[in-house]
Amino acid sequence: MSEKKSRYFIRTFGCQMNESDSERISGMLGQTGAVKAERPEDADLVIVNTCAVREKSEAKLFSYLGRLAQLKKEKNLRIAVVGCVAQLRGWELLEKKAAVDFVLGPDNTAELISLVQEEAAEKHVSTSWTKEWHETSPGLIQRDSPVSAYVTVMEGCDNFCAYCVVPYTRGREKYRPLRSILGEVHDLARKGYLEAQLLGQNVNSYQDPDSGKPFTELLRAVATVEGIEWIRFLTSHPKNFRPEIAEAMAGIRKVCRQLHLPLQSGSNAVLKRMKRGYTREEYLNIISRLRSLMPGIGLSTDIIVGLPGETDQDFEETVEVLRQVRFINIFSFRYSPRPMTAASRLEDSVPKVTKQRRLEEIQRVQKDIQLEDHRRLVGQTMRVLCLGHGQKTPHLFSGRNAGNQVVNFRSDEDSTGRFVEVRITGFGPFSLLGEKTI
Numbered sequence: 001m002s003e004k005k006s007r008y009f010i011r012t013f014g015c016q017m018n019e020s021d022s023e024r025i026s027g028m029l030g031q032t033g034a035v036k037a038e039r040p041e042d043a044d045l046v047i048v049n050t051c052a053v054r055e056k057s058e059a060k061l062f063s064y065l066g067r068l069a070q071l072k073k074e075k076n077l078r079i080a081v082v083g084c085v086a087q088l089r090g091w092e093l094l095e096k097k098a099a100v101d102f103v104l105g106p107d108n109t110a111e112l113i114s115l116v117q118e119e120a121a122e123k124h125v126s127t128s129w130t131k132e133w134h135e136t137s138p139g140l141i142q143r144d145s146p147v148s149a150y151v152t153v154m155e156g157c158d159n160f161c162a163y164c165v166v167p168y169t170r171g172r173e174k175y176r177p178l179r180s181i182l183g184e185v186h187d188l189a190r191k192g193y194l195e196a197q198l199l200g201q202n203v204n205s206y207q208d209p210d211s212g213k214p215f216t217e218l219l220r221a222v223a224t225v226e227g228i229e230w231i232r233f234l235t236s237h238p239k240n241f242r243p244e245i246a247e248a249m250a251g252i253r254k255v256c257r258q259l260h261l262p263l264q265s266g267s268n269a270v271l272k273r274m275k276r277g278y279t280r281e282e283y284l285n286i287i288s289r290l291r292s293l294m295p296g297i298g299l300s301t302d303i304i305v306g307l308p309g310e311t312d313q314d315f316e317e318t319v320e321v322l323r324q325v326r327f328i329n330i331f332s333f334r335y336s337p338r339p340m341t342a343a344s345r346l347e348d349s350v351p352k353v354t355k356q357r358r359l360e361e362i363q364r365v366q367k368d369i370q371l372e373d374h375r376r377l378v379g380q381t382m383r384v385l386c387l388g389h390g391q392k393t394p395h396l397f398s399g400r401n402a403g404n405q406v407v408n409f410r411s412d413e414d415s416t417g418r419f420v421e422v423r424i425t426g427f428g429p430f431s432l433l434g435e436k437t438i
């Protein structure tokens with residue numbers, strides 16, 4: 001290794017899984033003596049952790065790589081593209097973007113260490129799958145938050161929803177052994193973390209590879225760890241969300257009364273074309289069961305508008321479900337065809353303007369729902385886990401309540417990393433505003 005410490009900058013696109021992978025990559029690079037830089041201008045290695053889920057995510061990546069290529073003309077820089085787009089595009093990335101040096105799929109990011117240590121000058125592409133779980137020692141993860149931690153419990157997805165590229169970028173499902181998950185959660189508790197967020201593309205299908213124990217046992221085991229007070233998990237799938245999971249959630253005090261349950265569409269015809277494996281009625285039954293077991297549970301969802309063949313009537317059925325369920329938050333997207341997926345073989349028949357109109361309508365309907373529901377919370381006092389200063393509101397602290405709503409609040413003292421009681425005094429469509437009472 002050279003005397004001079006190498007400096008890396010990491011840019012993360014996409015989901016929590018990618019954020020978590022980036023924290024692991026930072027930890028691994030830290031082990032080699034490399035130091036994190038705040039800007040690509042100050043780094044000699046830039047790692048771009050990528051998302052392939054929508055066309056727009058890839059477009060953003062390519063424009064970012066264009067900017068890095070400019071920077072590379074001015075200084076000595078190596079560029080590593082890792083994660084989902086790396087897996088999907090492989091060598092093609094080097095052909096399209098000559099400035100890129102290394103391309104590593106989600107199972108190959110550990111190779112960064114030797115590439116950095118050997119100061120590799122050659123271009124390098126590695127996108128092979130492995131069946132085994134890659135364990136990272138918990139001590140090696142450089143986490144962004146000192147309060148709430150991601151804990152990966154499984155990787156990959158076997159569902160092959162018709163629109164989704166994830167099974168082709170993250171591969172088949174593989175599960176992390178329960179004992180190593182518990183090892184990591186104990187380590188978090190020792191470090192003072194209060195919240196663990198269990199991550200995976202399809203967490204409900206978790207099975208301990210050693211004992212065959214299902215997801216509900218994982219929840220029970222994590223809840224026994226003293227010091228961890230709140231447990232969340234994502235992403236769930238309505239098809240795999242068995243009644244026992246709702247019962248386990250209700251029976252475990254530490255599991256937050258919150259669930260992200262992607263609906264995608266409220267039309268049975270569209271759900272069928274999506275190959276989601278449930279009907280609108282089955283989805284609504286799950287919601288009723290959750291609400292009867294856990295009144296006040298915070299529900300959020302994902303919606304895609306404009307799947308091939310989606311009619312105005314189909315779309316209206318989605319809007320109806322939103323009005324009926326009253327989610328606390330939704331993530332909504334215009335459909336875009338992705339390589340290798342079943343839907344990409346259908347004609348992308350809904351015009352872009354129609355997709356845009358539907359997206360805007362769904363977001364308007366949801367915004368009104370959130371404003372109405374937030375208004376009703378004014379005057380109430382709620383428990384909030386303070387995560388730090390607000391990003392957009394530095395004069396306020398920011399946290400989340402058990403239902404996963406964002407709560408910004410005034411406080412005379414720094415409450416970061418503590419549970420506080422907050423009285424709600426105001427609201428916006430996407431967050432609540434309040435004052436700390438205790």
Ligand code: 5AD
Pocket residue numbers: 053054163164165262264302303304333334335336337338
């Ligand atoms: N087009 C638009 N949205 C998509 N998603 C996944 N694939 C696509 C696609 N091809 C959305 C789904 C998923 C979320 C992570 O991204 O709603 O739940």
Ligand code: SF4
Pocket residue numbers: 157158159160161164165166167201202237
């Ligand atoms: Fe994609 Fe469906 Fe798997 Fe989610 S469940 S990652 S949408 S294939």
